[in-house]
Structures are given as structure tokens and as C-alpha cells.
Amino acid sequence: MTQRFSFTLKATDGKARTGVIDTPRGQIRTPAFMPVGTAATVKAMMPESVAATGADILLGNTYHLMLRPTAERIDRLGGLHRFMNWDKPILTDSGGFQVMSLAELRKMTEEGVTFRSHVDGSRHFLSPERSMEIQKLLGSDIVMCFDECPALPATEERVAEAMRLSMRWAQRSRDAFGDRPGHALFGIQQGGVTEDLRGESAEALKAIGFDGYAIGGLAVGEGQEAMFGVLDYAPDQLPTDKPRYLMGVGKPDDIVGAVKRGVDMMDCVLPSRSGRTGQAWTRHGVVNIKNARHADDPRPLDEHCTCPACRNYSRAYLHHVFRSHEMISGMLLTWHNLHYFQELMQGMRDAIAEGRFDAFEAAFHAQRAEGDIERL
Numbered sequence: 001m002t003q004r005f006s007f008t009l010k011a012t013d014g015k016a017r018t019g020v021i022d023t024p025r026g027q028i029r030t031p032a033f034m035p036v037g038t039a040a041t042v043k044a045m046m047p048e049s050v051a052a053t054g055a056d057i058l059l060g061n062t063y064h065l066m067l068r069p070t071a072e073r074i075d076r077l078g079g080l081h082r083f084m085n086w087d088k089p090i091l092t093d094s095g096g097f098q099v100m101s102l103a104e105l106r107k108m109t110e111e112g113v114t115f116r117s118h119v120d121g122s123r124h125f126l127s128p129e130r131s132m133e134i135q136k137l138l139g140s141d142i143v144m145c146f147d148e149c150p151a152l153p154a155t156e157e158r159v160a161e162a163m164r165l166s167m168r169w170a171q172r173s174r175d176a177f178g179d180r181p182g183h184a185l186f187g188i189q190q191g192g193v194t195e196d197l198r199g200e201s202a203e204a205l206k207a208i209g210f211d212g213y214a215i216g217g218l219a220v221g222e223g224q225e226a227m228f229g230v231l232d233y234a235p236d237q238l239p240t241d242k243p244r245y246l247m248g249v250g251k252p253d254d255i256v257g258a259v260k261r262g263v264d265m266m267d268c269v270l271p272s273r274s275g276r277t278g279q280a281w282t283r284h285g286v287v288n289i290k291n292a293r294h295a296d297d298p299r300p301l302d303e304h305c306t307c308p309a310c311r312n313y314s315r316a317y318l319h320h321v322f323r324s325h326e327m328i329s330g331m332l333l334t335w336h337n338l339h340y341f342q343e344l345m346q347g348m349r350d351a352i353a354e355g356r357f358d359a360f361e362a363a364f365h366a367q368r369a370e371g372d373i374e375r376l
Ligand SMILES: [Zn+2]
Pocket: 301, 302, 305, 306, 307, 308, 309, 310, 311, 336, 337, 339
């Protein structure tokens, strides 16, 4: 097992790439999907179950953990891996995005952001230096730069201003991170949907030098067409020999489209969140298990799926426990959704390695176009 963080590109097919990130806590096969463990848990899942779905890495949220139970407490208890019983790699976000979307009474200056907790109203301060300190206390394997992501739509002037502030913060994040062998620091490209600004941001990040590069500021309401428009050029502006991480994406068709355009890593709450609201993602699209058509259906959600929800339970049972508000409903559907997302990633990794990504993509869309199985 390596003691260093490194990325090895194994094969490319068009712009799609497959490879391996080596870390002291294990390998991350790319393209990789990271389930989100916001509050030191992937909701409704035991950590060993998350691993069983094929996840190599989880995402933890700095903003949530710094407020409750606090990074200092997690550090005293042995770090986030031990605290939540997950020994594989963890990536933590910087807290920046969630401060903008969740906190109250924010005040932003060149120095950082002062805000009130959405949990108890207490006052906090986040800056590049404080974000690096928190992510170190958590014991994160992949640390993200502290940045500002303006909500879209925003004027180009506002997007440019936020991007340039984020680049100054990227340098401060790099300086504060220091030299930590085995741990990685990723820079975050900003610039909205403007190619020149994205290019300027990429150049600034490359001049500083990072272990990986994220594409930030997308999946914030711009729509798939605009996002793919940016992804047609943004990955090419970043180094080829480092992982590229598209933050906060997405739905299965977003993921396939992003991988096609050269993205290596993604994260999203979607599979776990929809699992708790009765939505199952399958090869044939979304199945709403609360729909009355499933009440007498003895067939599994997906007869080809090997997850426990599909192997051991009928649609009728999944429908019943959802309608009855039983906890096992969220547990089974979350497991299925995470399993499906990981199976999709494995399918893409194999297809890229074998030079048949286009055929894989065509089959993916054709199966979805068929829709769910006929009702009984
Ligand atoms: Zn399943």
C-alpha cells in the first residue's frame, strides 16, 4: 500500500478516462461516484453496507461537522474515519458552498465569511486557513480549497469577481495546507458558464499547483445543457495527469455525460436522498415506489440487480413499507440506489478500458427510453 497520493491514468476512450487514485487508505477507481455522508453518516446505511455497494470513497461536509459535533471533538475522538467507522478514503468539502446556501446572516470579506449556524444561531467564521484547519482535524484524505460559488444566474461581472476571490483563497488554502504526505489538496475552478473566465481560473490554479482539480460552480441550477456546454471545454483546461472532480453531480444521465467529457470524480446526495422519498433509480429510469401500481406486484424492482432490496423483496413489500413509514423503506431504497450508481460507474470503467464507451452510452440511453416494466 502506497504512503503517497497519486493518480494513474489507465485508459482513455474519446475524452472519457479510467484510472486509479492511490491513497494510504486505499484505491479509488475512476470514474468514481462518492456517496455523501453529510453528518458523519450516509443516511440510512451502515458504513459496511456503503462499502458493499462498491464505493471506494465518501464525501463529508465541513460546514455540518464544524457546527455539530465540531471538528475539535471529532479530532479528540480519533478523527472522522474512526468516529464514523469508515476506513477508506474520505473527501471533505471546504464548507464554502454550504455557508452560502444554508447559513444565516452571512458577512463576506476578503478575509473570510462570518455567519450564524442554521442549527443554533451561534456565530462562526470560515476562511481558507480555518477551513484547512478543520479538514485537517477531521483527518480528511482529500481536502478541498475554500472558495466562493455565486448562485446562478449571476452577472458575468459578479462571477468574475467571485472567481478571482476564489483564486486568492486557493493560494491561501495551498499555503495553509502545507506539506502533508498521503493527503491531497484539490483546487476548484470557477468562472460560471464563461469560457474565458474558466480558462483564467484554470491557469491560476495550475500556477499554484494542486493534487487534483475540481470543476465548481456547476449543478447550481443552470440546467444540463448549459452544464454540458461548460464541460465541453472545462476539463480540457485542467491538467491531464491529475484527477478532475465535478462537484455536486448528479443524475445518472448527468454522470454519463460528464464522464464522456473527461470527468473522473463526482458526488451527489441524490441516490441517498431519493431513497428516503420513495424514488428508485434503475436502468429503466426512475420508479416511484409509492405509486399504487406496485401494491400487488410480486416482482423485484429490477430483476437484474443484485442488491438486497431487489434480491430479497418485492415491489409490493417496498411499496408497503414506504406507505407505512417504516425505516426499512429508506434503508432498502438507499442501498438499491447506491448499488445502481456504483454499478453504473463500474460499467463505464469497463467500457472505457475496452474502448466501447460510445456503445455503452447508447445502450444506457436506449434502456432508459424503454421506461419501467409493464404493470401487471
Ligand atoms: Zn437493486
